[in-house]
């Protein structure tokens with residue numbers, strides 16, 4: 001392929017960028033009445049208003065031309081048809097099969113994967129219902145009421161985010177928690193008020209080797225066995241007695257069934273399959289979502305899958321110009337690659353989406369945080385942005401100062417809903433007033449003339465001299481780009497659509513940048529070194545340290561201080 005930056009479409013955009021960068025958003029709105037409608041897409045129950053961006057209809061045409069030139073549509077078709085587009089791991093990328101509600105087959109290596117997908121979903125539904133109806137009993141005969149998901153990264157962030165997002169749909173009599181950190185505090189705090197006899201752990205790990213998850217699983221097993229059978233059984237988790245108890249209080253989700261079996265679980269009844277063609281960060285719709293399904297029930301889980309599928313179809317079938325993931329992706333490319341903006345904020349005005357930005361951080365940064373292209377050579381352009389965010393309105397009282405008046409421009413997505421699950425007084429109108437106010441303020445700002453006039457008017461009423469030295473401080477330059485994404489209500493379908501919207505946005509960006517969005521080699525070195533350092537921290541004799549001078553000193557400091 002011609003190098004991205006040498007494409008005529010890229011060069012054209014570069015030229016166009018220098019022209020558009022001279023025009024303020026306010027001016028774009030003045031010049032183009034009807035802009036808000038032209039630069040909006042309403043589909044799939046979502047409204048995407050992208051008119052408050054540094055683009056004209058012409059800019060969008062040039063961006064779509066770029067998407068066409070790199071073959072975004074063809075790439076999407078390759079993904080949906082099960083081609084092994086994860087080239088470094090020689091795997092298909094088929095999270096769309098997990099929520100394929102069409103009844104159509106999807107093939108990997110000539111085999112339709114849909115029967116297996118459906119079988120696992122059915123098995124999940126049976127397990128979820130048995131807990132939700134309190135028929136699933138622990139080893140002492142008490143019904144299971146507490147579910148603790150033990151997983152990290154994609155085996156945690158998706159279900160944790162979605163469980164929080166869909167709390168209004170959850171069984172409030174069940175306790176569902178998510179433990180990810182290898183810091184023992186996480187597990188200790190999550191279990192301290194739970195009755196072990198009523199607690200089920202779900203060990204979620206595609207590989208079943210992840211240090212954090214396996215450490216938590218072993219500690220959880222010890223905690224459970226010690227409480228239900230005493231310390232001697234806890235010390236021998238492979239004993240028959242221990243395995244029986246573990247069988248009643250543990251489930252596993254993994255692509256490595258043999259390893260889950262070695263942990264003491266029956267592969268038929270207690271292990272839920274995953275497949276190598278599902279990436280961890282794209283696995284929410286697989287059995288990785290089991291804790292979520294237990295919490296919200298199979299019906300709501302399937303509603304979520306329907307939402308995912310609706311957005312998958314939108315992405316696959318809609319022309320680029322009306323394709324929401326494509327538009328978001330191109331705007332991200334526009335800012336990242338042509339204006340040099342390095343971060344992207346996701347600002348959800350819904351408390352239930354409090355984990356959404358954290359979830360998207362992994363989805364986006366682990367996917368596109370790459371500097372080597374699919375062909376193995378370094379890319380000569382910027383790739384994935386730093387993604388971050390907090391729910392509104394909290395962020396307004398924390399970091400929005402920088403968004404409005406800082407020296408950095410942060411493109412942002414604002415997400416909000418017409419209806420609240422908790423219509424308390426006028427809270428929701430206030431929440432949404434803030435969302436709309438922020439995008440307006442960011443785009444249009446407040447001029448020095450306006451500030452001066454206000455200061456003079458205020459001073460006049462107090463019979464004082466106006467503090468005109470404050471004019472520059474109180475001026476808002478505006479011209480800060482934002483997208484607004486609205487939906488009627490944060491329900492299971494909408495959540496599915498939102499997540500799929502971002503998944504496909506990330507995919508499109510990866511295609512344009514020419515990186516493999518589905519591997520994550522960048523996490524390996526830290527794991528490798530931690531495995532080398534761990535015995536050095538634990539050694540009873542002074543170990544010979546062969547790291548750099550700084551790391552050696554830090555290890556010695558820890559060894560000394562942690563013992564006294």
Ligand code: F6P
Nearest residue numbers: 153154155205206207210280523
């Ligand atoms: O280390 C990164 C990572 O591999 C993620 O990609 C993944 O979601 C997470 O670890 C957990 O992996 P697993 O499900 O195999 O425990």
